[in-house]
Amino acid sequence: MREILSRLLATGGRLRSAVSRDESDGDQLATDGGATVKTTRRDSLRNSLPIEWELIESAPFWLPPVLFAGFFVYGAIAWNFLLSLTDYNGLGGAQYETFDFSMYSRLLSDGAFWQAAQNTVVLLVVFTVLCLALGLFVAILIDQQIRFENTFRTIYLLPMSLSFVVTATMWAWVYNARNGVLNQLLRGFGLEGALVGLLRPAGVNAEVIQWLSWNTTALAAVIFALIWQFSGYAMVVFLAGLRAIPTEHYEAARVDGASTVRLYARVIIPQLRASAVSASVVLMVFALKAFDFIYALRGSQPGANMDILATMMYRVAFDSLQWAYGSAVAIVLFALALLVIGPYLYSEYRRGEL
Amino acid sequence: MAQLTLDKVTKTFQDDDGEIIAVDEVSIDIEDGEFLCVVGPSGCGKSTTLRMIAGLEDITRGEIRLDGQIINDQPPARRNVAMVFQSYALYPHMTVRENMAFGLEESTDMPDDEINERVEKACKDMGIFELIDRKPGELSGGQQQRVALGRAIVRDPEVFLMDEPLANLDAKLKAEMRTELQELQQDLDVSTVYVTHDQTEAMTMSDRIAILNDGVLQQCATPLECYHEPNNLFVAGFIGEPSMNFFPMTLDGSTLTGEWFEYELSDETVAAVEGTTDITLGIRPEDIELVQSDTGPNVFDSTVHVVEPRGNENTAHLQFDESMDDQFIATVGGMKQLNAGQRVKVRFPENAIHLFDTASGQAIRNRTLDEIETVESVV
């Protein structure tokens, strides 16, 4: 159907509009009605329905799952919005009596919220950009017709198969101030002292770098660990994009005498735009969901430097039982996610990719 | 037996810019056992027409009747038609046997052993019996094509519908399958609607050709009628390879005047074109004669621009005026040596020219067919 339409559109200039049709068609239509063919109930049903038969035919397949998922996703979001307009807190059931935006105005004057929002945005942007860059670099390395390609790729992607809780546990040990790998290595290279001097926040008195608690390093440490975990994802997406580029493009650029760096910069990387866009949308969403990692690392009170909206929401709602306030934070988080995926989905829709 | 009738069949699509007419009041009668080719350029509505017959597309207006019964609203499976697709559309996870049995299992109550018997017979007929337990992925393109045909045959339908079934085969196999398909169709004597964009296929295989353009039926006639007596400019240009040469002319008395040459018409012809002044003159490349001297009327000087040797014949691209971008094509015998740049005299014999009304495109006068000879059988 779609194919036919597009074929038709391609010849658009030659197609005539319906306006010029004469009225005799009306009669034609009328005689159709008196069909003498034996029709079963299904066929007559099929014809008398005001909506497409395909819609009815397909409904048993998609409607129940869509209702099921729709209730949990969109029903819950609507419900969450409703809750954010109440003053619901503490134990006991929610009271749906008065609705106002008091929780949102409270957000605006809450320093912790602004801190968390700022951390969230920094995490989102820095993590996504660096992840893409590293993923692209690794994908180009892997794309050089290397041996054991599958092995390399599998190992690079391995962190992504691990739970945030597992990776947080491992990185807690890597970042451990006294015995962690990082500080031991720095110590080995004689860099620890210099870095302590450089990174130590004012008023802190320590001889070892406390990566996860110093406000100078905490967020960066989280971002670095997340890049470790998800750059493999960016690599897989870019690799698929690279493989979709015909070899002729490489060969043509070579014939034109382009060096490899110029070949990639001018010919290949510009063609990876679609991969970069879809990868960055997914990565940003991962970043918004980084709750599990931070929670496993520092619990629900990770401190102002590491607090993101996701952890703040959980703490406010489930530790302090301020349900309505937590719901308001959640709505802000949801709006952020919409900001990321809305334009993406819209552009995909416009390009007919949905 | 089956007679398929398309009566003012129309298909429109809704689009952002309004309604698009894909098929416009097409009426064709397909006789029992007839092989009808539907040809036209891409986007002309030929596949849509076929899909409406199959029941894969709704019919916006008009009727499709099978033996007088309107089948507009019948679901595909109940129309008693079988279709062969361009991609063959075989089920990749099923063996040849399962592929062919699937339709019988789904649409009939036939017992399993009878289904099996019919499938095996169809496989034998198609010469693919030894492949019966293989999957499509293990077969060559030609073999898959046979399975697709076999799957249609086993249903024992009243009408075969074929959507460019040979398009994916290489040239040699295509020629082979063309003959085979024709034989098969004759043996089975089932009405067949065959869609193709390849006019050679249409010419060589069909009893009649239906030519579509922009969703409108241009002509429905035997291949030779379409070739020698085209209804209009479109048919004249579409059928035949290389295609007919066209020259826009104006009639003044008995003289056709064009940009490059003047053409003298006989009184008889002038009478036939009475009343039309803007005329397009058409002549097929093989009807253009190379002559040594001005042996009569309608001989023109021209220069050979390019020669494409084809072995059995040469296709010569000629120009009246070297400095201009006018070009026309003449085919001459393969043994005649022609060189680019050479000056030659060409004659457009009057009995071979076609005249069309430039405004409407309709044919006013087609070539005469006096020269047709019948080859007598040797006793």
Added chain:
Amino acid sequence: MSIRDGDFIDQLRSTENSRIGLYALLLAGIAFYLFPVETAVMTMFKTESAFARTLPFAPPGADGFTLDALATAWNTLRPGLVNSLLMAIPATLVSALLGSMTAYGLTTISWRGQVGVVVLIIAGIFIPYQAVLVPLAQFWFQVLPGLLNGFVNTVFGFITGGNWQYPSRNGYVQLLQLSITHAAYGIPICTLLFRSYYQSISDEMIEAARLDGASAFSIYRNIILPLSLPMFAVTLIYQFTQVYNDLLFALVLVNEPASQVATQRLAALTGGVVQSFNTTMAGAIVAALPTLLVYIMFGEQFAKGVAGE
């Protein structure tokens, strides 16, 4: 072709030395991506005194070797592992099957307006789960028990005497609730994975099946489902990993210690006051074991799921 200085990728490609450089970089990549895991594995076999003394990534010496940490971690996590599998496997199967059905109804059968439903489903993949947490807790712990109590005690009041209580605090009930929740939130991504696969299935083949007289159900059962088996492998593996790895839903929906899942138990172990890294590392490895095994066996399918193919 001349090679300019600094054009190092070019050198990598064209000369012998550069190949070595390329592989050196690739091996450095392996070190980067594996060192936290390697460190964890080494540390979990070390005694308390050994992991404080030695380099974290060095193997334990003969005197510093112990299996105690692993044993402790195993005993702590084992019930969590069982719960995780009990919860994740059904959730994964349900999501995959429903996702496949949804994708079929929204792709192979085409009807006007289906893009709207598709957009809603795809957007559902990207929802931050925080946005549904409070309602989720409300639903499972307040609304549903309330409704069920009322219903059961009204309809079957003659049996229950009006005293029936929905077993909200039952560990298995909580696991079931978690499982259903995961199944629901898994549908969008599973639908997307199947959808892109079904889009590649030839329309002509489906039309051929319709001409053969197959119903929508028969086409799904006899053609689409058998052809989807490789995609089921991809989806099941990807989705199992996602569900198994989740912590957030479990934190909110499971509060009975006996029914806590592996990630919850590991988080508790890590967040403990006493940081015995050999035990927490052993815990991390034990908790990661199911997904690691799946990944090692089906890495290819996981990569496909990740790439959304």
